[in-house]
Amino acid sequence: MFRYLLRRLLGAFFVVVGITTFSFFMIRIAPGGPFDSEKMPPPEIMRNLEKKYHLDEPLMLQYARYAKDVLVHFDFGPSFRYPERSVNEFIDLGFPVTLRLAIYSMIIAVLIGISSGLIAALYQNSRWDYSAMAFAMLGVSIPDFVLGPLFQLIFGLKLHWLPIAGWDGANFYVLPSLTLGSMYAASIARLTRGGMLEITRQDFIRTARAKGLSERVVILRHMLKGGLLPVVTYLGPAAAFMMGGSMVVEKIFDVPGLGRHFVNSALNRDYTMTLGLTIFFSAIIVLFNLIVDIAYTFLDPRVKYE
């Protein structure tokens, strides 16, 4: 088990190294530069700027310096756009907010998704099943930028139950989390239903019934573990994507998270920021996939640590 963990961590590290390298060179290939604008600064200032950011050095040297800073010191360097602030500062400020939003959204997604998926599976082809799946269909097909304003309109402007924007306490968290979580809730509901129906058809469920176990034990003990495996596999990437993809929701509800900086950095050609956040989010995706794989070995005893 320990050796397996070590090997997986090492593998994850190399993936992040690969992403760092790839992103670094990709962003250099992209046309245009951070200091391009209608009014070019005078050449002396240009040269000073390039010196400050080591842009005058050979590309390979720049790469080596950047890779060492990022991978060894977790230092993404200064922002091109806001020279007095570092990318790390933005992460320190924005990531806790994004993380909190993602956690709440995930809790909502898991609670709603699993319970409606279970109901749909256990009452297959009943009206419960059909309505749960209809909602799931709506959930995956309505995009965030439609659902968010819709919630703001209904719960904020019409009913006055909840604030429509900001991030100042529990009641501010509700609408953004619901908006971000609903799409994932829908996917989880469908995965839960599919997984449970798959398990219901297995021989070992027939065995469990033949043993005279109560329906409760058959479902809770014999079906859930296998039936929810597809959901577990989905949760890792979903959690990572939730964090990386909350920018739309953050924009709609004016949440001071990291996603907004990501979007702005791309618009501002703030290369160190875009690069830093890309690597940061990729590392998170890699990490969550790793966590899921490890969780999987505990859930499914047939999976070996190899």
Place this chain on the structure above:
Amino acid sequence: MMALLTVNNLCTTFSTPEGVVRAVDGVSFSLERGEALGVVGESGSGKSVTVMSLMRLIATPPGRIESGEAIFEGRDLLKLPEANLRSIRGDEIAMIFQDPLTSLNPFLTVKRQLTEVLETHRRMSPKKALTESIHMLELVGIPSPAKRINDYPHEFSGGMRQRVMIAMALLCRPKLLIADEPTTALDVTIQAQILELIADLRHEFGTTVILITHNLGIVAEVCDHVAVMYAGKIAEYGKMGEIFVRPRHPYTQGLLRSLPRLDEKRAARLESIVGQPPDLTLLPTGCAFHPRCEVKSEHCLREFPSAVRFGDHHYAHCWHAEDRS
């Protein structure tokens, strides 16, 4: 003495896209205590559906038990409230299935799957249930059971897995053990060991057994009565010895001819029954076996044969059963 189980006119159907299939069509038999009944027939003849109907484990829909009764110690299994039936399943009637790999839950340890039976039916404490389960594993021949009980099913070999299934079935000392092709998924050498185990345990516990197989040779080793099924009906029923010595139904005779025999030269070709098992959605008229039968007459095409009796315990549904004695 009253029979342990009496089945009368059991009919089970499935609705399929091709129409309603009568998988079990009027099956009747009776089991004395301590008896071992072998149910043989080609695959698709309705053997599994028969016993699954008795336990009411048929998925509904598409399946449906249309009619019949199954009196088990005075109670009709087919009409009992679900809760009462549940207390019989796994306790008084236990089942072993064909493929032990898919029939055991891969996500749970053997310990969990064994002890839950005792905890459910005997209200045993987890500790007592564990001791009892280890004892049962030892009885079915699992080496170092106290250690192996913590393993998962996939960590056992095929034969050992089937032993685990058998142990699980016998935990509550059932009155009736139903084994549905318990050796079909196993290696030939392991098959013999498992059959021997079932035969031994049957005598040790005095368990009544229904053994389903498509191999008459296996029946010969364990059973004392045989029911031969064809297209959802019992074609012939009788004592083991009589069926082997004087089979009356041409289908039974075909099955016997297809057995490899030790006393014959290797050159002797194995005969198998010509033709395909019938398509239940398009059953022939009259006797369903007639398209494959060597002795059929015009009568066989028109009408299903009524039972022809040979002594108390032997009958065959064939218009020509008496012709060949």
